[in-house]
Structures are given as structure tokens and as C-alpha cells.
Amino acid sequence: MNIIVNLSIYLALILSIYAFVAFVLGIRKQDQRLIDSARGATLSIFILASISTLLLFYLLGTSQFQFQYVYQYTSSDLPLLYKLAAFWAGNAGSLLLWTFFLTMYAVMVAYSRKMRRNPMTPYIVAIMTLNMIFFYLILAFVTKPFILLDGVPVEGRGLNPMLQDPGMILHPVTIYLGYVGLAVPFAFAIASLILKSMDSFWVKMTRRWTILAWLFLTLGNVIGGYWAYTELGWGGYWAWDPVENASFMPWLTVTAYLHSVMIQERKNMLKVWNLSLIILSYALTLFGTFLVRSGVLTSVHAFSESNLGAYFLIFMAFMVIFSMYILMSRYHLLKKDTGQFESFLSKESSFLINNLILLGATFAVFWGTVFPLVSEAVRGTKVTVGIPFFNTVMSPILLALLFLMAVCPLIAWQRSTVKNLRDNFLIPAIISLVVAGLLVVMGVQGAYPIIGWTIVTFMILTHIVEFVRGTAARRKVTKESVPVALYNLMIRGRRRYGGYIVHIGIALMAFGIIGANFDEEKLLTMRVGESMEIGDYTITYEGLAQRSEGVNDIVFANMKIEKNGRNLGYMQPERMFYLNWEEPSTNVAVRSTLSEDLYIVLSAWEQDQRATFKFKVNPLVKWIWIGTWVVTIGAIFAIWNGRYGNIVPRYAGPRRKVY
Structure with missing residues (x-):
């Protein structure tokens, strides 16, 4: 088993290098056999990535503790769903998931019916294989997902209780699908520049890819907010945490791109601007990964400190410099035959102002996020930038x-x-x-x-x-x-x-x-039978109780809820104690309506059953989750490819031999 899983990583690395070299040579020599061979290698890489992914799922699900990653993030008592979700609990597994999505996207592009014989395809997939080489180098030599321990531990360390939540199943996956999805329009954009193809073909071909990546980023951010709201117990859903900001910044720039690109399609304007936006969005995904894995900023969401940040910073710098060099070398071509704004009172002007506002928001979030690093470098003191800023x-x-x-x-x-x-x-x-x-x-x-x-x-x-x-x-x-x-x-x-x-x-x-x-918050220590009021609610504490859930123990409080004299039943905020983890987790009690949420956290208690609670009334929170569903539907x-879907014109390609 160990030989198979490690061979899948090293062989995929070799094939990634081969695919990139074969694409480059095939393009230079206009050799269709090399192009087809490189395309086949891309499919082989995806198959190997699938094998690695499935094997790690198998190892996690069957508690193979002789593997270091399984030992670090699972235990035998962990529910199967969370054993499998531990796949992306650590650096090695999450990067393997990223690589799997990258190979999947590359194969979808390489074997797309519309792109199979398009002259841009070798360039696009070559750029994506360059990304694969980097990630496989990391998996092969820096953070290995399939390291064997010297012995076979009887039990694993278990999964952090904060990660034992349904949000753990969805949030990282949607964020990665959004992050990796932006590599597709980026590759199209750079391929278009290399080919000196100054029309809007790449824009039209990547429209759905970009919207899909934007949607996954949206869902990832909102699911993360809902997870924080129900799991962390601080009473909110967004704290402007560095890792939250890292996924919010590319969302802002992609939103700007999706609007400004309509001007390019209709008026043949903002070509340089749109290319710059897609390069910036791609770079911000790498920057976000750098923040999460470098340990340079403190975050409840970040992975433990490692040396991965330096590798991502170097790769990001290389890709940005390469992209900007290609963009600047084609600048004179991009400025030809462009339209102009005819009036300030026009849709295109409003889109441009929209872009400037979104970029201003991106810069504000970026500056607030990195300012602690800047202050530490300049003054030797790390100044924290908080929610009020x-x-x-x-x-x-x-x-x-x-x-x-x-x-x-x-x-x-x-x-x-x-x-x-x-x-x-x-x-x-x-x-x-x-x-x-x-x-x-x-x-x-x-x-x-x-x-x-x-x-x-x-x-x-x-x-x-x-x-x-x-x-x-x-x-x-x-x-x-x-x-x-x-x-x-x-x-x-x-x-x-x-x-x-x-x-x-x-x-x-x-x-x-x-x-x-308009939220209200109170922190109170209450005796059994004591009542308190917050907003229109009267809450009576009726005591603590305990129950078991598998090998874990749960202490919960019975809270009788009344609103304007009307009995609403009981709420039970909880604290869960784990067999294999020292710190308990918080299970928040939330009563949600369209007008407001009643939010109760059990913080601590004494031997005589006096207990300390955090009470919050959060108005209108449910509309955030409803709005997310509407955004997703839209x-x-x-x-969606319906009967009357958008028709993309055929692309003849530049005046050169078709591969």
C-alpha cells in the first residue's frame, strides 16, 4: 500500500513535468503527436491524482494509524463522515485535494469538445500543468501525505473538535473549488496573450468557468460564516480574520471582473484592465494559501506554522512576474482598436465605477490584513487590526x-x-x-x-x-x-x-x-430557577444535565424560553467533552426566525450548578442564509446550458498552423 500511494505522487510529478515539456516542444515544433501525448499525460495525471485521493480516503476511513496523517487527524471513535473530512484537516491532505481539483479542471479543458482542436488549448493546459508541477513538488518533497510511522499506534490523536461540524465537510471543498477554478480563466488569459490573440474569445470561453469559481467562493465564504456562527460561540459570523479576508479578496476582484468583462464583450474596451483583474484574482488565491499555511498571521482558521508559506510566496511571485511580463509585452496590441466611453451617464461608466469601488474594497481589506506584518517589520511590534477598523x-x-x-x-x-x-x-x-x-x-x-x-x-x-x-x-x-x-x-x-x-x-x-x-448581548452567571430578560425574551435557567454521545460526554443546560409572555419551549446550549481531546467544544443553541435569532452559549458552571451564559439577540441573520440561496439559484x-443559452462564436485562431 505504501509503495502504491507514494508511487502515485512521484509518477504524477514526472508526468506533469513531461506534459509541460511536451506541450512546449509540441507548440514550438508544431508537432501534433507531442501535443496529443501531452494531453494524454494530463489525463494520466488526473487518474493518478484520483488514485491518491481515493487511497487517502480509504486509509482515513479504515483508521490505518501506521500512516502519520491518519494518526494525526483521526481516531477510531470518530464518526466515518469526519474521518473522511479529515482529508483536508491538515496541510498534506488539503494540498492533495487542491491538486486533485487542479488535475480535474485541466482534463475538463483538455478534453472539452469545444477546445480539443483549438490552437489555444496546448497553451492553456501547459500553464495548468505548470501549476501541477509546483503542487506535486510540494506533495513529493515538502509535505508528504503518505508518511509511515516507525510503529503502529493503538489509537490516533483525533480530530480537533472545532472541525467536527458539517461545515468542515462543505466549507474547505467549496473554497478550494473556487480557488482552483480561477486557474482556468487565468490560463486562458495568459494563453491569449502568448498567442497575441487580442479578441474576446478567451473571455467568452471562460465566462461559465469564472461564474462557477465565483459561486464556489461565495458559498465557501458563507458556509464558513455559518460554521463560525454555530460552532465558535462568539455570537457572530464574520470577524475580518486574516484567513476570512484571504478568501474574500479574490471574491471582490472576480466580482469586478465579471462586471467589467461585459464592457469588453460589448464595446471592445478594458482589455488590459480585465486581464489585470484575472491575474490579480489568481495571485490572490495563492496569497490566501500563503497566509493560511505560513503562520505569519494569527488566525483560528489557519494551519499550524510551517515552511510552506515561503514556497507559495516564491511561486506566486514567479507567476505574477511572468504574467505581467507577458501582459506588458502585448500592451501595444491590446490598446489598438478599443472603444471609448461616450457618456458618464451610461451602463459602462457605472460598471467602471463599480470596479473602482471593488478594487478599493480589496485594497482596504488587503492593507488591514497585512498591516500587522508591516508594523512588525518597521517598528518591531505587531499591531493588531480589529473589527472596528x-x-x-x-x-x-x-x-x-x-x-x-x-x-x-x-x-x-x-x-x-x-x-x-x-x-x-x-x-x-x-x-x-x-x-x-x-x-x-x-x-x-x-x-x-x-x-x-x-x-x-x-x-x-x-x-x-x-x-x-x-x-x-x-x-x-x-x-x-x-x-x-x-x-x-x-x-x-x-x-x-x-x-x-x-x-x-x-x-x-x-x-x-x-x-x-442592533444586536443585544448579555453575559450572566445564573442560579437554577433564575430568569433574565433580553429583548422581548424571558429566559429561565432550569439546571444542568448530562448525556453521552458515543464515547463523548455532553453537558447541557435547560433554558425555558418565553417571548412577550408566550411559551416558546426549551433551548439547550451544550459543551461536549472528548475522550481524545483536552479542550471541550461549544454547541450553540440558536432559535432562528425571519426577524431575529436568539443565541445562547453555555460558557462555564460551578459545583452548585451556577452557570455562566452568553445571550445574544441577532436581528435578521436568517436573511443572510436566504440571500445565499437566492444568489446560488441566480x-x-x-x-445553465438551456435551449436559449448564450451562443459563443467559433474561433478560427491566429494565423498559424492548427495543431
Whole structure:
């Protein structure tokens, strides 16, 4: 077994190097046999990566403790699901998962029906195999997933209790699918530059790849937030932690790219800008991996300190320098035959401003994240940048972004007149101002919440107007019923209306996030039978109890909940004690409604059953999770290949021999 698993790593490394060299030589010599051989090697690498992945799953699931990785992250009493999820609990396993996804994406591109005989394909897959070489070098010589111990331990160390959560099954996988997915448009972009192909073919061919990577990043971030909300017990879902920021930054830049690329497709503009955005997004995925694995910043989400960070920093620097060199060498070609902005009051101008805001947000998050390193290097003292800094800086930036998202759908391409703006925005603006007035009358405190909810209202209304206008225009021509006209309108404009659904989902998420301004929190030590009040709730502590779950013991509190005199039943916050782990974990009790969450954490207790609790009332949190579902539906709708899907023109390629 040991020979097989290690051979799969080393053989994949050799084949990765061969595939890259064969692609390069095949391109230089215009030798189709070498190209086909390299493509076959790519498929072989994927098969070997699959073997390595399946074997590690098998070793983890069957508790083969003679392997160091299995011993470090599992134990025999661990449920099978978490044994398998331990695959990505450590550096070696998570990098093997990353490599598997990378080989999977490469094979999907290499054997795509649309790309099989395209002259760009050898360049694209060669760039992806260059990434494979790096990751297999790491797996083969730096952090090995299949190291044998000298003996066979009777028992493993077990999995960190914080990782024994359903979030552990989904969060890392979705984040990696997003990270690795960005390697595809990056490879297309660099291949286009190398070939001096200055049209928008690579943009059109990577549209779905990019949206898919963006969707996985979105899901990864939100699932991570939900995991933190229910597992860590601090009462929130986003703390601007360095590792959270690491996955948020590429999300911001990819969001900017997805908007600005529409200008390139329609107006043949912003070519350099879009290439720079996709290079930056790819680089930020490597930078995020560097942060997680280097130990240079303290984070509850980071892996233990290792020397992996240096390797990722070097590889990131190499890829960025290489990419920028190729981009600058083609700059004179990219600037030819480009369109120009005709009016400030136009959709393309709003997209550009949207990009500038998103890049401003990226820089703010980046600076807040790395400032502790800068301060330590300059002053010798690591200064921590906390939540107040990020909230203060990011709140106006994100409000401006929401406003632009509200305005964009109803602004025309090329030029909008004052009359158009008045006709399009008058009714949504009046209703939104009425909402703002009602918020003031209701006693809502704070400028940001009032402005934020007003903009969210405006944003949802402008998108509804766009659906209504489109449906009405179609009915006028086709005489269809309203449901049929709306359905046909949407399926014939999947990208456009899928994007609008995504915007509505973002608005719902923003609605919930703004509610955090009105949370209430209390930390109390209570005796049995004692009651407390928070918000509209009366909570009575009725004592502690204990139960077993497998080999683990759970201590929980019985809390009777009443709201405005109405009995709502019981909530049971818990602390779980593990046989193979010193520190217990927290299981938060949450009662969630559309208006608010009641959140209770059991922190500590005494012999006489006095117990200390954290109580929180978090308004509107559920709308964040609802908004995420809407975003997911919109993104899938936008990329789904229906009968009326987006038609991509055939690409003849540059004037050279087709391989």
C-alpha cells in the first residue's frame, strides 16, 4: 500500500513535468503527436491524482494509524463522515485535494469538445500543468501525505473538535473549488496573450468557468460564516480574520471582473484592465494559501506554522512576474482598436465605477490584513487590526457598491438622458425615501442602517422594475400570459436575468448584515430557577444535565424560553467533552426566525450548578442564509446550458498552423 500511494505522487510529478515539456516542444515544433501525448499525460495525471485521493480516503476511513496523517487527524471513535473530512484537516491532505481539483479542471479543458482542436488549448493546459508541477513538488518533497510511522499506534490523536461540524465537510471543498477554478480563466488569459490573440474569445470561453469559481467562493465564504456562527460561540459570523479576508479578496476582484468583462464583450474596451483583474484574482488565491499555511498571521482558521508559506510566496511571485511580463509585452496590441466611453451617464461608466469601488474594497481589506506584518517589520511590534477598523472603512464602500448595483440595471448602454433616468428611477426612489422616513419614525438609530436599508429597498425595486418592464414589452409583442412571458423572457436572457437574481440575493444578504447594528448581548452567571430578560425574551435557567454521545460526554443546560409572555419551549446550549481531546467544544443553541435569532452559549458552571451564559439577540441573520440561496439559484440559472443559452462564436485562431 505504501509503495502504491507514494508511487502515485512521484509518477504524477514526472508526468506533469513531461506534459509541460511536451506541450512546449509540441507548440514550438508544431508537432501534433507531442501535443496529443501531452494531453494524454494530463489525463494520466488526473487518474493518478484520483488514485491518491481515493487511497487517502480509504486509509482515513479504515483508521490505518501506521500512516502519520491518519494518526494525526483521526481516531477510531470518530464518526466515518469526519474521518473522511479529515482529508483536508491538515496541510498534506488539503494540498492533495487542491491538486486533485487542479488535475480535474485541466482534463475538463483538455478534453472539452469545444477546445480539443483549438490552437489555444496546448497553451492553456501547459500553464495548468505548470501549476501541477509546483503542487506535486510540494506533495513529493515538502509535505508528504503518505508518511509511515516507525510503529503502529493503538489509537490516533483525533480530530480537533472545532472541525467536527458539517461545515468542515462543505466549507474547505467549496473554497478550494473556487480557488482552483480561477486557474482556468487565468490560463486562458495568459494563453491569449502568448498567442497575441487580442479578441474576446478567451473571455467568452471562460465566462461559465469564472461564474462557477465565483459561486464556489461565495458559498465557501458563507458556509464558513455559518460554521463560525454555530460552532465558535462568539455570537457572530464574520470577524475580518486574516484567513476570512484571504478568501474574500479574490471574491471582490472576480466580482469586478465579471462586471467589467461585459464592457469588453460589448464595446471592445478594458482589455488590459480585465486581464489585470484575472491575474490579480489568481495571485490572490495563492496569497490566501500563503497566509493560511505560513503562520505569519494569527488566525483560528489557519494551519499550524510551517515552511510552506515561503514556497507559495516564491511561486506566486514567479507567476505574477511572468504574467505581467507577458501582459506588458502585448500592451501595444491590446490598446489598438478599443472603444471609448461616450457618456458618464451610461451602463459602462457605472460598471467602471463599480470596479473602482471593488478594487478599493480589496485594497482596504488587503492593507488591514497585512498591516500587522508591516508594523512588525518597521517598528518591531505587531499591531493588531480589529473589527472596528474594517467596519469603519468598509461600510461606506459597500453602501456605495449597493447603490451602484441598484442603479446599473436601469441605465442604458452608451448614453442615458435625464428623461430616461427620471422615468426609470422616480417611482423606486420615492418608495425608498418613504421607507427611509418610516425607519426614522419607527425610531431606528444610526445613519448607516437607515441609509443601508433605504438603498437595499431601492436596489430590490429597480430590479423588480426591470423584470416588470421586460415582461410587459414581451407581452406586447407575443400576447403571452404574464407567467409565460416572464418565463420566456428569463430563459432567453439567462445571463442577464440570472445576474439580476444574484443582485437580489446580495440585497437580501445586505438586509441581514445591516441588522447586526442592533444586536443585544448579555453575559450572566445564573442560579437554577433564575430568569433574565433580553429583548422581548424571558429566559429561565432550569439546571444542568448530562448525556453521552458515543464515547463523548455532553453537558447541557435547560433554558425555558418565553417571548412577550408566550411559551416558546426549551433551548439547550451544550459543551461536549472528548475522550481524545483536552479542550471541550461549544454547541450553540440558536432559535432562528425571519426577524431575529436568539443565541445562547453555555460558557462555564460551578459545583452548585451556577452557570455562566452568553445571550445574544441577532436581528435578521436568517436573511443572510436566504440571500445565499437566492444568489446560488441566480448563478446556476446564469450558466445553465438551456435551449436559449448564450451562443459563443467559433474561433478560427491566429494565423498559424492548427495543431
